[in-house]
Amino acid sequence: MFRILLIALLFLSNDAFTQDKDADEIIKKMQTVFDGIKDYKVDMTISVDMSFLKVPKSKATLYFKQPDKVKLDSKGFAMLPKEGLTFSPGKMLDFAYSAFYIKEEKVGESNTHVIKIIPDADSARVLLTTLWVDSKFNILRKIKSTTKSAGEFEIELTYADPANIKLPSTAELTFTFDQNKIPARIREEIQKESKDQKNQNSMNGKVTIRYENYSINKGLPDDLFKEDQ
Amino acid sequence: MFGKLISIELYKIFRKWRTYIGFIAIGVLLPIILTALYYEGSNYINFSMRALKGSFLVVGNLLNGYLVGYLILQALIIHIPFLIVLVGGDLMAGEATAGTYRMLAIRPVSRFKILTAKYLSGIMYIGILLLFLAFMSIGVGSIIFGTGELLVYSNKIYIFPASDVIWRFLLSYMFAMLSMSTVFGLSFLFSSIVENAIGPIVATMALIIIFIILSALPIESLAWIKPYLFTNHMNGWMTFFADPVDWSEITESALVLGAHSVGLYLVSLILFLKKDILS
Amino acid sequence: MEDLIIKVEKLTKKFKNFTAVDDLHLNVHRGDIFGFLGPNGAGKSTTIRMLLTLVKPTAGDIQIFGKNILSSRNDILRKIGAIVEKPDFYMYLSAYKNLEILGKLSGADTSKKKIMEQLGVVGLDKRAKSKVKTFSHGMKQKLGLAQALLHDPELIILDEPTTGLDPQGMKEVRELIRELKDKGKTIFLSSHILREVELIANRMIIINKGKTLVEGTVDELLKSDTLDVTFEFADSIKASQIINESRFAGMIGSAEKNEYTFKLLKEEIPEANRFFVSKDIDVIAISPRKSLEEYFLKITEQQ
Numbered sequence: 001m002f003r004i005l006l007i008a009l010l011f012l013s014n015d016a017f018t019q020d021k022d023a024d025e026i027i028k029k030m031q032t033v034f035d036g037i038k039d040y041k042v043d044m045t046i047s048v049d050m051s052f053l054k055v056p057k058s059k060a061t062l063y064f065k066q067p068d069k070v071k072l073d074s075k076g077f078a079m080l081p082k083e084g085l086t087f088s089p090g091k092m093l094d095f096a097y098s099a100f101y102i103k104e105e106k107v108g109e110s111n112t113h114v115i116k117i118i119p120d121a122d123s124a125r126v127l128l129t130t131l132w133v134d135s136k137f138n139i140l141r142k143i144k145s146t147t148k149s150a151g152e153f154e155i156e157l158t159y160a161d162p163a164n165i166k167l168p169s170t171a172e173l174t175f176t177f178d179q180n181k182i183p184a185r186i187r188e189e190i191q192k193e194s195k196d197q198k199n200q201n202s203m204n205g206k207v208t209i210r211y212e213n214y215s216i217n218k219g220l221p222d223d224l225f226k227e228d229q
Numbered sequence: 230m231f232g233k234l235i236s237i238e239l240y241k242i243f244r245k246w247r248t249y250i251g252f253i254a255i256g257v258l259l260p261i262i263l264t265a266l267y268y269e270g271s272n273y274i275n276f277s278m279r280a281l282k283g284s285f286l287v288v289g290n291l292l293n294g295y296l297v298g299y300l301i302l303q304a305l306i307i308h309i310p311f312l313i314v315l316v317g318g319d320l321m322a323g324e325a326t327a328g329t330y331r332m333l334a335i336r337p338v339s340r341f342k343i344l345t346a347k348y349l350s351g352i353m354y355i356g357i358l359l360l361f362l363a364f365m366s367i368g369v370g371s372i373i374f375g376t377g378e379l380l381v382y383s384n385k386i387y388i389f390p391a392s393d394v395i396w397r398f399l400l401s402y403m404f405a406m407l408s409m410s411t412v413f414g415l416s417f418l419f420s421s422i423v424e425n426a427i428g429p430i431v432a433t434m435a436l437i438i439i440f441i442i443l444s445a446l447p448i449e450s451l452a453w454i455k456p457y458l459f460t461n462h463m464n465g466w467m468t469f470f471a472d473p474v475d476w477s478e479i480t481e482s483a484l485v486l487g488a489h490s491v492g493l494y495l496v497s498l499i500l501f502l503k504k505d506i507l508s
Numbered sequence: 509m510e511d512l513i514i515k516v517e518k519l520t521k522k523f524k525n526f527t528a529v530d531d532l533h534l535n536v537h538r539g540d541i542f543g544f545l546g547p548n549g550a551g552k553s554t555t556i557r558m559l560l561t562l563v564k565p566t567a568g569d570i571q572i573f574g575k576n577i578l579s580s581r582n583d584i585l586r587k588i589g590a591i592v593e594k595p596d597f598y599m600y601l602s603a604y605k606n607l608e609i610l611g612k613l614s615g616a617d618t619s620k621k622k623i624m625e626q627l628g629v630v631g632l633d634k635r636a637k638s639k640v641k642t643f644s645h646g647m648k649q650k651l652g653l654a655q656a657l658l659h660d661p662e663l664i665i666l667d668e669p670t671t672g673l674d675p676q677g678m679k680e681v682r683e684l685i686r687e688l689k690d691k692g693k694t695i696f697l698s699s700h701i702l703r704e705v706e707l708i709a710n711r712m713i714i715i716n717k718g719k720t721l722v723e724g725t726v727d728e729l730l731k732s733d734t735l736d737v738t739f740e741f742a743d744s745i746k747a748s749q750i751i752n753e754s755r756f757a758g759m760i761g762s763a764e765k766n767e768y769t770f771k772l773l774k775e776e777i778p779e780a781n782r783f784f785v786s787k788d789i790d791v792i793a794i795s796p797r798k799s800l801e802e803y804f805l806k807i808t809e810q811q
C-alpha cells in the first residue's frame with residue numbers, strides 16, 4: 001500500500017516539477033554509451049577499508065565483454081565488491097523497474113540528472129536505487145542503492161577523460177555490512193571496540209579502486225572468460 | 230673453554246634418545262597436518278572468507294605456505310613445552326641420577342660455568358627444535374603450497390601481503406623462543422633441585438597445565454592472578470599477526486617472560502652453587 | 509710446606525643433626541701413598557667430597573698444594589685426578605667419548621693417541637667404542653682410573669678403587685698405584701680393607717664416626733699389633749698335644765680340625781713356626797689375617 005502511495009507521489013512530483021526530462025530516456029542513453037564498449041581490460045588498484053577486515057592494497061586486472069562476461073585476474077589476493085563491478089547499467093538494473101526523474105544536481109564539477117529507480121517486483125534484490133547520470137557525457141557519476149541483502153551502498157565514480165573514455169578512473173564504494181554475516185567472534189570484538197571508541201560506524205566499509213591502462217574494444221576472446229566467472 | 234663446555238653439553242643432549250622425541254613428534258605430525266591441509270585447507274579458507282564471498286569477488290591463493298606456517302604455529306605452540314621439558318627436566322637431574330654430577334664437578338671448571346653451559350645448551354636445543362618446526366611448517370608448506378598473502382582469522386580478518394609476513398614470523402618465533410625458554414627455565418630449576426628427571430618433567434607439565442587452566446577460567450575472583458601467570462603471556466606471539474601490532478602489549482609480555490627466564494636461571498644457579506653434591 | 513700436598517685442619521661437616529666429619533686433621537706429603545681407612549659410614553666419602561669441593565665444609569680448612577681449596581679451586585682441581593665412590597659415566601656414550609669429554613674438562617690432551625694409550629693402560633683399548641652401559645663394574649672401575657689419570661695429575665684421590673675387581677684386577681690396580689708413586693705422584697687411597705692399605709701405603713689414617721682414630725706410618729701402626737695367624741698342621745692330634753704343653757697354648761684363639769688360630773705379634777710368627785718344626789710337627793700352611801674391625805675395636809678400646 002505504502003509503495004503504491006510512494007510511486008503515486010513520485011509520479012506526481014515527476015509531472016509537477018520536471019522539465020520534460022524522461023528518466024527512461026536518460027538511462028537508455030547511458031546504456032547506449034556503455035554498449036559502445038564491446039569489451040575492455042583494465043588494471044586496478046584496490047584499497048579496502050573495513051573495520052573487521054585488514055586487506056593490503058591489491059592489484060588486479062578486470063576483463064569485461066558484453067553482455068556480461070567478467071573475469072578478475074590477479075597475481076595475488078584481490079577482492080572486489082560485486083556491486084557495480086562492471087559499470088554496466090544493464091547489469092545494475094537487471095530487474096523490472098520504474099524510473100523517475102527527480103532533479104538536476106552537481107556531483108563534483110559535473111552536472112547530473114538524478115533518477116530514482118524503484119523495482120516493480122518484490123523479489124528484486126534492490127529496494128531503491130538512485131542514479132546520478134552525467135548530463136553531458138551520459139555516464140554514471142554516482143549510484144546509491146538500498147539492497148535487501150547487503151544493506152546500503154554508494155558508488156562515486158570519477159573520469160579522467162570522459163570525452164574519450166567512458167569508463168571511470170576511480171571508484172569509491174561505501175557500504176554498510178550486514179552484521180549477521182560477520183563471524184560471531186569478530187562481531188563481538190568489533191562491538192567491544194566500537195563501544196570503547198564510541199565509533200558507531202564501524203560496520204561501514206569503503207573500497208577505493210583506481211583504474212589504469214584501459215584497453216577498450218581490442219576484441220577479447222571468449223575463452224579468456226572460461227575458467228571462472 | 231666455555232665454548233668447549235657448550236659443545237660438550239650439546240653433544241650430550243644430542244646423544245640422548247629423549248632429545249629426538251620432539252623432532253620425531255614434529256616430523257611425524259607435520260606431514261599429517263600438511264596432507265590434511267592439502268585436501269581440506271580450502272574449507273578453512275572458505276569458512277573464514279564466507280562473510281566476504283557474498284558481496285565480494287575474491288581471487289588469489291590464500292592456501293599457501295604462510296597460512297600453513299601460521300596455523301601450525303597456532304596449533305602446536307601450546308604443546309611444544311611438553312617436548313621441551315623432556316630435555317630441560319633431564320639436564321641437571323639426569324647427571325644426578327647417573328652419578329656423573331660428581332664426575333663433572335671435580336673438574337677445574339666452575340659450577341657457574343657448568344650450569345650456565347647446560348642452560349645455554351638447553352636454550353640452543355629449543356632454538357633448533359623451533360627452527361625445525363619453522364622449516365617443517367613454513368618451509369615445507371611453502372614448497373608444497375607456494376607463498377602468498379597470509380590470511381589470519383583472529384579478532385579481525387587480516388590479509389597480509391606476502392612481503393609483510395616474514396618479519397612477523399621471525400618475531401613470532403623469537404617470541405616463542407622466549408616463551409619456551411621460560412618453560413625450559415622452570416623445568417631446569419626443578420631439574421637442578423632433585424636427582425631424578427621424572428619429577429621435574431611431571432612437575433613442570435603439571436604447573437603449566439594448572440597455569441593454563443587458571444588463565445582460561447572465566448572466574449572474576451581469579452582475574453587478578455592472570456597477569457602473574459607467565460603462561461598468560463605465552464600467546465603474545467599472536468600479536469605480531471595483527472595490524473597495527475600492539476607493541477606495548479608485546480613488550481610487556483616479553484619482559485614478563487624474559488624476567489621469568491632470567492629469574493629461573495638465577496635461582497637454579499644459586500641453588501647449584503650452594504648444593505652439596507651427594508649423588 | 510711445599511712438600512705438604514694435603515693439609516686438612518679442624519675439618520667438620522654437619523648434615524642437619526648428623527655430624528659426618530668431626531674435627532678431622534690430616535697431612536699428606538709429596539710422594540705418599542696415603543691410606544685413608546675407616547669402616548663404611550666413617551666419613552671417608554664426605555671427606556673426599558670436601559677435598560674435591562663437591563661438599564662444602566661446615567668448618568675447618570683444606571689446603572692442597574699449599575692453597576686453599578675454596579679460593580683456588582680450579583688451580584687445585586686441575587692437578588687432581590679422582591674417583592669418588594663408584595665410577596659413574598655417561599652410559600649412553602662410549603668409553604672413548606667419556607674419556608674425551610672428562611679429559612677436555614680437566615684440560616687434558618685428548619688426542620686419539622693419548623686417549624687410546626690411557627685406555628690401553630687399564631686394558632680397555634679393545635672396548636673403546638663400546639657404550640659404557642655394556643661394561644661390568646670392574647670395567648667401569650678401570651675406566652674410572654683412566655679418567656683420573658688422563659690429565660697426568662700430581663695428586664690422585666682414589667675412593668675404594670678395587671671394589672668390584674677380581675683378585676687379578678686388584679693386583680693390577682696395586683701395581684698401577686706403585687708405578688704412579690714411582691713417577692712421583694701422590695696417592696690418596698681410601699679403603700675399608702686394612703689389608704689393601706697395608707700392602708701399598710706408607711702412611712695412613714684411620715677414622716671412625718668422623719673422627720681420627722690413629723695416624724702415622726703403616727709400619728709404626730701395625731708393628732705392635734697382634735695378628736690372627738692360622739697354622740694348618742698335617743697331624744692335628746700330635747699337634748694339639750705339643751701345643752697344649754707349650755707357651756702357645758695361651759695364645760689359641762680358635763681350633764678347628766687341623767687349623768689352629770693363634771694371636772701373635774708379627775715377629776712371633778717365625779718363632780712359632782720354628783717351634784713346631786723342631787717338635788716334628790709338619791706345618792702345611794701359615795696365614796696371617798688381620799681384620800680392620802678388630803683393629804678398630806682394639807684402638808677404640810685403647811682410647
